[in-house]
Amino acid sequence: MTMQLLSTLNTLAMLTPPQGAEFAAIVPGMIVTLVALAFILIDVFHRKGTPRDYLAYFSVIGLGVGAASSWYLWDGTLEAPTFFGMLYLDRFALFFSALACVSGALAILCSPAVLRSHRMDRGEYYLLVLFSVVGMIFMAASADLLSLFIAFEIMSIPIYVLAGFLREDSRSAEASMKYFVLGAFSAALMLYGIALIYGATGTTNLEMIAQNLYYLEGGEGQHAGFGLAMLGVLLIFSGFAFKVAAVPFHIWTPDVYTGSPTPVVGFMATAVKAIAFAGLLRVFVVAFPLDVLRGGFFGYGWIDIAFALAAFSMVLGNVVALLQNNVKRMLAYSSIAHAGYLLLGFTAANAHPRFFLHNDAILFYLVAYTFGTIGSFAVLSYFSRRGESVETFEDLGQLGIKYPMMGLVMGISIFSAAGIPPTAGFLGKFYIFRSAIDVGMQTDEFSFIGLAILGVLSSVAGVYYYLKVLIYMYMKPEKRAFRPLEHTGPKVAMVVCAVMTLYLGIFPARAIEITQESIIDFQGVSSAVQATLDLGQQALEARQAAE
Amino acid sequence: MTPLLIVLLPFVGLILPIILARHSHTAATVGALIPTTLSFGLLLSLAGDVFAGEVFVASWPWIETLGMNLSFRVDGLGMLFAILILGIGTLVVLYAHFYLSDSDPRGRFFGALLAFMGAMLGVVLAENVLLLAFFWEITSLSSFLLIAYWTHVPLARQGARMALAITGMGGLLLFAGLLLVGHIVGSYELSAILANGALIQGHDLYVPALILVLMGAFTKSAQFPFHFWLPNAMTAPTPVSAYLHSATMVKAGVFLLARMHPALSGTPEWFFIVTGAGLVTLTFAAYVALFKHDLKGLLAYSTISHLGLITVLFGFGTPMAALVGVFHILNHAAFKASLFMSVGIVDHETGTRDMRILGGLRHAMPITATLATLGAAAMAGIPGFNGFISKEMLFYESWKLPFIENEWVVPVIVTVGGLLSMAYSVRLVIDTFFGEEGDTPAKPHDPPFGMWLPVALLVAVCVVVGVYPSIAEPIVNAAALATIGGVMPEGYEHLSLWHGFNAAVVMSLIAIFGGAAFFMLRHKLFALAERYWPNLHGKLVFEGLVERVVDATRATTASLENGSLQRYVMLLIAFVVAAGALPFFLFDFAPGNLPATELEPVTIVIFGIFVAACLGVVANHKRRLTAIVTLSVVGLVVSLSFVKFSAPDLALTQLSVEVVTILLLLLALYVLPKETPSEGGFSLRKVRDGILASVAGLGTGWMSYMVMTRPQDSISMTHLEKAYYPVGGGTNVVNVTLVDIRGFDTMGEVAVLAMAGLGIFALLARLNPEHIHGVTRRVLDRYPVMLTSATRPLLSLILVMAVYIFMRGHYLPGGGFIAGLVATVALIIQYMASGQQWSSERMPVNFRIMAIIGVTIAVLSGATSLALGKPMMTMLVPLGEPGTVMTLYFDLGVFLGVVGAMMTILTSLGVLSRPASAETLAHSKETNPWKP
Structure with missing residues (x-):
């Protein structure tokens, strides 16, 4: 079987028009797109000089419907990719669709008062968030490098604009500029990688890339295209690493987090990271099977790179976060560390096909991380009045006592981020470390255990700097009085985040089940992974039958 | 259900004092007492059966997929600790009622105290080791709140943070260790783990797991070299110190040693690490305690020393030593809590804790002086007090050790420890209550009944156990049984005051009289210490370490992230160059074997234009208009190269897009300044960037060359033949x-x-x-x-x-x-x-x-x-x-x-x-x- 034949198959597959059932694959994305289009219409008729809060609520409801549609489609997933091999409709994609919608909705809830206070109460803001969510939804579902890249850009470009939305604030403009230039650069690298992969394998379809790589490896010795493919893999990896903010692609993070509007930071710290992980998983698991692309320090191919990135991110993120005086900057570095933990889970779960089910740890961690992080950014949004926003630790002085609710939510979020029970963050960390140790024990590769211990150790530093927030909020004297931005939106977001963080920390059973279902329904994998998935399916059914 | 209730009651009940604190101080105290006593009552209802050897295990599923169940276990060891936690807890609540001043927020205090109590109960009653680690972290946290209770004192915050950093770190390591242990056994339930000691000890990962678990224990129990957080945590209110730093939290570490004793002990690794750490802590901390002028500082180091003693006992790994260890846990909790409370009374009444100022308080505070003297006697190990018995048993056991050649080494060290313990106990009593009356900030008098009653109760325990040790037998035996794992040690019948004249008695005598002599010489020693005491405190080391780390990371950050976009892009390109170099090295640098096509003059000219235009863009990048125009030349050449490679369609598209883009760029120039601001002349950065760009460009070029000199299957014909013409026409x-x-x-x-x-x-x-x-x-x-x-x-x-x-x-x-x-x-x-x-x-x-x-x-x-x-x-x-x-x-x-x-x-x-x-x-x- 040659590559040409595969290309032909690819071509023929493209010629089959989409079946009616396939349209389900675009339902969540279409809902959000339609909301965004309706938004444009409504915004046109907006009466000048009145607040745009209702538009925010409209977007939130639309995103809620989008998330609900994922739930509705949960039992109707398809095995084959839809739309000429462009999109998957599986629970994995639906899970991330819902996560992106929720994250977008929470970020939007925090926004109206902040925008008004900065005299930037514009409809475009919500529109950009909505479009970014559209990109995210399609990215999680992509079955082809092209659809993936387009979704990737639809997701990214609105975020670049959002980062600079407070354009009178020079820091916001700087953040946007830096993010855009570096983001465009990394996207270009990724595109170059995609081109190289296409050059080497003759296709952009993820599943076919995998097949052709086997051909390249096996055929006439080591084909020239193999080296190209390897470089392509590295470049694509770097594109994802940039979005998840893993060391050494993290450099934009602190500047952008500090300068961007606070609710936007909450959005990009959570949703973008989560979706980038979804894309990373999909592309690397489906298209680049590890038994083809070996090599690297431990001989695991790209897993080794993820391994190194995980180690560096955890250590650097946590240690540098210790030094920060600015709360948002601290959160930026800590988000780098979180990327490290996630990469740790990624490394462990994908080193061998038989551990694929451990990927549920990543999914759970992302959910926990989303609620925890948006919770803290919601509190910060509440205090980001123009010209007197809470920025440094000292600004936090006594806020917890003056505003008990904000203090409580911040406390819960911070506990979750630091991985302290009984919050979701604790379980997330535990879940990830456990899976790394599990893999290490079963493969006798103690490097995984070593990495897990490194993660545990570096999270100690995390405890230290996160608690600084609480110490300042409750124990340090007040340096300056801050007037909060009285608004219901952030409060609702805060309550949701805090309740979910506690709920997931105390009653995680259902959430874990959902993450497992998402992983088990992951489509496009090789037969080795599929065998693991089938086992997982049986175990899950057995457990559900027992209940 | 009962074990769950015992643990949950304090958590649920913590709302009571918070609400009731608005009404009155008494109401808050009562609110705190209700859950405590209820929980205590429930515990005692199980006591009889547990002492009879029964083990209650109850389990509720929680997160089954993670192996985390809400399972609890009430056995002798857990019972002993639970009694300590709830019993001393009740006394501490009572004591705190009088100790706290009117301005202190009581709701917060009792709330945190109850949370801590519940967490401690969770640790000692957990059957699932993950649950244990879970509660372990909560104890670190709630203790943080308690230590930092006086938030206006900066030292309190520092101390609290240091305590949390150290014990929190230990807790996380413990977590990793328990995960490893659980993986080895295949279950996280203690019953399974304790039954599989041999399996664990034979596993490759035994040593890493052991070290991780021990890190947890040592940090919590303030063992050398992690001991320094405890003295710094003494900024906490005295009831907190009495509760956390003598009776409960610091005991969690030794509890863990006892808990994991059946599974992990008995190997040379265990013996040398645990005993070693314990011996160093025992003597070192006792020595430091002697030189502390602050009463609480003295007690803090004495606590560390006694924890070292218990650690030593568990380190021995013999059944009898474990029994003594359990016994000493009980004894130490009783006398140390009483002493902390006495010291608290002194502090409360006189306004100072400095032994150089205090003195002669026996006249003004006779009750306190009596109680404190009795407690100190127990701490010193005077016959007739509980401390004597356990110490004597330690001396006796120290001669019967496995794995060690020079059998006298350990006995000598523990005797020195006992000697120093005697010395500082004497100093505590004499310098505070005897001698000349000091000039204290406040006029001292005995405290109200409610404040000294808890002290008296604890001292009573010390004396009664010291005289009739068999009274503690049921609880000690039950706890020891759980620690040893089944069978009582051979030759053991009863706890008794007198074991006959043996080496241990000689050692005790040496310790008591030597200690007294040491005390007499104290002033000379102080003078010596003033001069030669190495100015090396754990706190300073810790802070120095933190500072070093901070400096190092600051330097790294500054070199990586200076806010300059050029720097960031440079890093990205550097990565790409590295990534691109990898395949070259993995495969080869050689071009393929396709014959090169002939070099036409046109190609050379076009290539020349291309290179010149590229250089032109670089040279003119400050003059924007010129740069854009030159850039368009580059674009045109690229579209020509598409023509050359038989992709006319692509060339047309490229050409059109190129023109439109350039036009857009030109239009954008209207709103921009004419020239880019100058960045100065020659700089190393430009050289670096030049090199990097050249490497990237040449690498890409070479890669293309390698590809083009190899056979490549074109896909366009396939598309054309198989699909496009028939379908698309x-x-x-x-x-x-x-x-x-x-x-x-x-x-x-x-x-x-x-x-x-x-x-x-x-x-x-x-x-x-x-x-x-x-x-x-x-x-x-x-x-x-x-x-x-x-x-x-x-x-x-x-x-x-x-x-x-x-x-x-x-x-x-x-x-x-x-x-x-x-x-x-x-x-x-x-x-x-x-x-x-x-x-x-x-x-x-x-x-x-x-x-x-x-x-x-x-x-x-x-x-x-x-x-x-x-x-x-x-x-x-x-x-x-x-x-x-x-x-x-x-x-x-x-x-x-x-x-x-x-x-x-x-x-x-x-x-x-x-x-x-x-x-x-x-x-x-x-x-x-x-x-x-």
């Missing part, structure tokens, strides 16, 4: 893809383009260049004659060309999209050359409408197939050559859409280039550097 793959196979996409794209055009029009409709910061209108300048006269004939030529490209699109390079771009170029050149006004007067076309019409045509032609009962966008219409007609209509739609949208965008932006009117110019300053 055209021979231009790109065009067939655009208008037929992916026609749906194209339709969407054209619609998006049209929308973008309309959007930009709407955005820029009211654009007034004068309102843009930094832009001034230009003087009306004559349009260059050459350009104007050249573009007029070009218009018709290019338009004809566009039509030609459009018409042949289905079979040869071309098509609606490219034709649209070409036509756009033709039109926009008129705008450039003759001005907007001139052009729009002669071209009264509404491009917005044109774009809409284009989209409509595209949609309609796509939809005609619906009428024939086929899916939308089926372009097959049976008319001779398949597909031609309908695709032509569709392509026309694309063409119009592209032209309309692009023209809308460009003319909207072109507003910027409109010359200013005369009156505007009159107001503008002539010194404007922008004047062309």
Whole structure:
């Protein structure tokens, strides 16, 4: 079987028009797109000089419907990719669709008062968030490098604009500029990688890339295209690493987090990271099977790179976060560390096909991380009045006592981020470390255990700097009085985040089940992974039958 | 259900004191007492059965997939600790009621105390080790709140944070260790783990797991070298110190040693690590305690020392030693809590804890003095007190050790420890209650009954156990049984005061008299210490370490993240270069074996232009206009190279896109300064960037060369033969893809383009260049004659060309999209050359409408197939050559859409280039550097 034949198959597959059932694959994305289009219409008729809060609520409801549609489609997933091999409709994609919608909705809830206070109460803001969510939804579902890249850009470009939305604030403009230039650069690298992969394998379809790589490896010795493919893999990896903010692609993070509007930071710290992980998983698991692309320090191919990135991110993120005086900057570095933990889970779960089910740890961690992080950014949004926003630790002085609710939510979020029970963050960390140790024990590769211990150790530093927030909020004297931005939106977001963080920390059973279902329904994998998935399916059914 | 209730009651009940604290102080205390006593009552209801040897295990599923169950275990060991936690807890609540001043918020205090209590109960009663680790972290946290209770004291915050950092770190390591242990055994339930000691000890991961678990224990129990957090945590209110730092939290570490004793002990690793750490802590801390002038400091180090003693006992790994260890836990809790409370009373009444100021308090505070003296006697190990018995048993056990050659080493060290313990106990009593009366800040007197009652109760325990040790037997035996794992040690019958005259008695005598002598010499020792005491405190080391780390990371951060975009991009490119180098090294650098094609002169010339243009861009990058023009040359050469490689279609697209992009860039220049600000002359950064760029460029070039010299299967013929011609009816793959196979996409794209055009029009409709910061209108300048006269004939030529490209699109390079771009170029050149006004007067076309019409045509032609009962966008219409007609209509739609949208965008932006009117110019300053 040659590559040409595969290309032909690819071509023929493209010629089959989409079946009616396939349209389900675009339902969540279409809902959000339609909301965004309706938004444009409504915004046109907006009466000048009145607040745009209702538009925010409209977007939130639309995103809620989008998330609900994922739930509705949960039992109707398809095995084959839809739309000429462009999109998957599986629970994995639906899970991330819902996560992106929720994250977008929470970020939007925090926004109206902040925008008004900065005299930037514009409809475009919500529109950009909505479009970014559209990109995210399609990215999680992509079955082809092209659809993936387009979704990737639809997701990214609105975020670049959002980062600079407070354009009178020079820091916001700087953040946007830096993010855009570096983001465009990394996207270009990724595109170059995609081109190289296409050059080497003759296709952009993820599943076919995998097949052709086997051909390249096996055929006439080591084909020239193999080296190209390897470089392509590295470049694509770097594109994802940039979005998840893993060391050494993290450099934009602190500047952008500090300068961007606070609710936007909450959005990009959570949703973008989560979706980038979804894309990373999909592309690397489906298209680049590890038994083809070996090599690297431990001989695991790209897993080794993820391994190194995980180690560096955890250590650097946590240690540098210790030094920060600015709360948002601290959160930026800590988000780098979180990327490290996630990469740790990624490394462990994908080193061998038989551990694929451990990927549920990543999914759970992302959910926990989303609620925890948006919770803290919601509190910060509440205090980001123009010209007197809470920025440094000292600004936090006594806020917890003056505003008990904000203090409580911040406390819960911070506990979750630091991985302290009984919050979701604790379980997330535990879940990830456990899976790394599990893999290490079963493969006798103690490097995984070593990495897990490194993660545990570096999270100690995390405890230290996160608690600084609480110490300042409750124990340090007040340096300056801050007037909060009285608004219901952030409060609702805060309550949701805090309740979910506690709920997931105390009653995680259902959430874990959902993450497992998402992983088990992951489509496009090789037969080795599929065998693991089938086992997982049986175990899950057995457990559900027992209940 | 009972174990769960015991643990949960304090958590649930913590709301009570918080609410009741609003009413009165007493109400808060009562509120705190209710859950405590209820929980205590429940515990005691199980006590009888537990002492009889029964083990209660109860389990509720919680997170089954993670192996984390809410399972609890009440055995002898857990019972002993639970009694300590709840019993001393009750006394501490009572004591705190009198101790706290009126301004201290009581709700918070009791709330945190109850949370801590519940967490401790969770630790000691957990059956699931993950649950244990879970509660372990909560104890660290709640103790943080308690230590930092006096938030206005900076030292309290520091101490609390240090305590949390150390114990929290230990807790996380413990977590990792327990995960390993659980993995080895295959279950996280203690019953399974304790039953599989041999399995664990034989596993490869035994040592890492052991070290991780021990890190947890040592940090919590303040064992050397992690001991320094405990003295610094003494900034806490005294009830907290009495509770956490003598009776409960610090005991969690030794509890863990006892808990894991059956599973982990008995190996040389265990013996040397645990005993070693314990011995060092025992003597070192006792020595330091002697030199502390602060009463609480003395007690803190004495606590560390006694914890070291217990650690030593568990380290021995023998059943009897473990029994003694359990016994000493009980004894130490009793006398140390009583002493902390006594010291608290002294502090409370006199306002100081400095032994150099205090003295002769026995007259003013006879009750306190008596109680404290009795407690200190127990701590010193005087016969007749509980401390004596356990210490004597330790001395006895120290001779019967496994794994060790010089059998006298350990006995000597523990005797020295006992000696020092005696010395500081004596010092505590004498310097505080005897001697001359000191000049204290406040006039001392005995405290109210409620405050000394808890002390008295604890001292009573010390004395009673010291005289009738068998009274503690049920609880000690039950706990020891759990620690040892089943069978009581051989030769053990009862706890008794007198074991006959043996080596241990001699050691005790040496310790007591030696200690007394040591005390007599204390003033000389102090003088010596003043001079020679190495100024090395754990706290300083810790802070030094933190500072070192901070400095190092600050340096790293500064070198990586200086806020400069150049730096960031450099890092990204450096990564790409590294990544790109990897495959070269893994495979080879050699080119393939295809023969090189002949080098034509044209190629050389074009290549020369290309290189020159690239260098020109770099050299001129500050002059923006020049740079953009040079850049366009690069683009043109790239499209020529597409022609060279037989991709005419691609070349056309590239060419058109290139022109349009350059035009857009030129328009954007209107709102930008003419030149990029100078960044200074020669710099190392430029050299670095130059090298990096050259490496990246050469690497990419070499890679392309390697690819081109290897055989490559072209896919275009396959597409053409197998699919495109039969299905799409055209021979231009790109065009067939655009208008037929992916026609749906194209339709969407054209619609998006049209929308973008309309959007930009709407955005820029009211654009007034004068309102843009930094832009001034230009003087009306004559349009260059050459350009104007050249573009007029070009218009018709290019338009004809566009039509030609459009018409042949289905079979040869071309098509609606490219034709649209070409036509756009033709039109926009008129705008450039003759001005907007001139052009729009002669071209009264509404491009917005044109774009809409284009989209409509595209949609309609796509939809005609619906009428024939086929899916939308089926372009097959049976008319001779398949597909031609309908695709032509569709392509026309694309063409119009592209032209309309692009023209809308460009003319909207072109507003910027409109010359200013005369009156505007009159107001503008002539010194404007922008004047062309």
